[in-house]
Amino acid sequence: MTGDITLLGYGLAAIGPAIGVGLIFAAYINGVARQPEAQKILQPIAILGFALAEALAIFALVLFFIRL
Amino acid sequence: MSPTAAVLLPMAEGESHFPPDPSLFWQPLVKFGTIDLFGSEMTLAITRPMVVLALTVGLLSWWLIATTKKAAIVPSKGQAGTEAVYNFVRNGVARDMIGSKDFMPFVPFLFTMFVLILFNNWMGIIPPVQMPTMGRIGFPIALTLLVYIVYHWIGVKKHGFVGYFKFMIPAGLPGWIKPAILGLEMLTFFVTRPLTLALRLFGNMFAGHLLLVVFIIGGWELFQQGGLLTAVSIPAWIMAFAMTVFEALVQFLQAYVFVLLAASYIGGALVDEH
Numbered sequence: 001m002t003g004d005i006t007l008l009g010y011g012l013a014a015i016g017p018a019i020g021v022g023l024i025f026a027a028y029i030n031g032v033a034r035q036p037e038a039q040k041i042l043q044p045i046a047i048l049g050f051a052l053a054e055a056l057a058i059f060a061l062v063l064f065f066i067r068l
Numbered sequence: 069m070s071p072t073a074a075v076l077l078p079m080a081e082g083e084s085h086f087p088p089d090p091s092l093f094w095q096p097l098v099k100f101g102t103i104d105l106f107g108s109e110m111t112l113a114i115t116r117p118m119v120v121l122a123l124t125v126g127l128l129s130w131w132l133i134a135t136t137k138k139a140a141i142v143p144s145k146g147q148a149g150t151e152a153v154y155n156f157v158r159n160g161v162a163r164d165m166i167g168s169k170d171f172m173p174f175v176p177f178l179f180t181m182f183v184l185i186l187f188n189n190w191m192g193i194i195p196p197v198q199m200p201t202m203g204r205i206g207f208p209i210a211l212t213l214l215v216y217i218v219y220h221w222i223g224v225k226k227h228g229f230v231g232y233f234k235f236m237i238p239a240g241l242p243g244w245i246k247p248a249i250l251g252l253e254m255l256t257f258f259v260t261r262p263l264t265l266a267l268r269l270f271g272n273m274f275a276g277h278l279l280l281v282v283f284i285i286g287g288w289e290l291f292q293q294g295g296l297l298t299a300v301s302i303p304a305w306i307m308a309f310a311m312t313v314f315e316a317l318v319q320f321l322q323a324y325v326f327v328l329l330a331a332s333y334i335g336g337a338l339v340d341e342h
Contacts, residue, residue, distance in 0.1 A: 044328065048325070048332070051268060051325035054272075058268055059264075061271055061275055062270070062274070
């Protein structure tokens with residue numbers, strides 16, 4: 001079996017952030033559904049949370065390219 | 069055509085560039101020779117991202133000066149557009165993250181970073197250029213260094229040097245846990261924050277650029293093979309179009325998130341109690 005194990009590592013590392021981002025936006029949608037006026041207040045928090053959760057998936061991608 | 073594509077296209081047969089090496093992405097336009105710096109040899113060169121950055125700064129300067137030269141109470145269309153962007157950063161980012169008391173000194177810094185990152189990112193999908201400057205690690209590192217210096221400087225100025233470390237430990241904790249919290253907070257403040265800030269911007273721009281290269285150049289390679297593969301190249305190009313639109317959104321989001329986090333760190337250094 002030939003191939004690159006770092007790609008396997010990246011695939012495994014992408015599971016967590018994907019679930020995390022889904023949870024964050026599920027909470028955001030729930031919040032806006034319960035109280036539509038809160039949309040402007042919740043949006044920066046949702047974007048911030050999304051960027052922080054996504055960051056780990058991005059690190060995994062970068063580590064794949066630099067073959068650490 | 070991006071330099072990545074220019075390298076990947078000619079090697080249809082023969083040696084393979086997969087998996088790609090970081091050295092594949094070092095494609096300088098003009099070389100000035102090597103100097104010896106910190107013990108290793110460094111090549112002085114002008115690279116494509118440098119040219120794009122110069123172009124972006126020129127465009128930004130022209131836009132900002134032209135729309136605000138004759139600033140009037142009743143704004144013209146250009147001035148209204150610039151004011152909309154400025155208000156977005158000033159109110160939506162700076163005032164909300166730093167607090168309405170002392171956010172004004174940081175607004176020029178945050179506004180400059182926002183428009184700089186935004187224009188440089190958008191260069192990644194504008195046809196004659198198609199080179200996101202922030203997709204090469206040096207540029208996000210430079211911007212992150214600025215943010216790093218600013219938020220540490222502000223924290224030390226406000227709390228004093230020793231008080232800055234005392235400020236990292238919230239009050240009302242049992243005594244045995246305080247060293248652990250201090251260690252964790254120091255790791256966050258000095259290592260994790262700059263690392264994640266730079267890598268987030270870099271990774272998003274780099275991955276987005278590669279994605280577009282894969283779909284466009286891959287579609288071109290498929291197109292040239294003939295037969296069924298040529299038919300597949302059309303969906304590849306449709307995906308490239310979809311990815312371009314998605315990239316526009318991601319680029320705006322990443323510029324916004326970078327500035328939001330920078331403002332959050334500055335605001336976090338300015339609060340009285342943790």
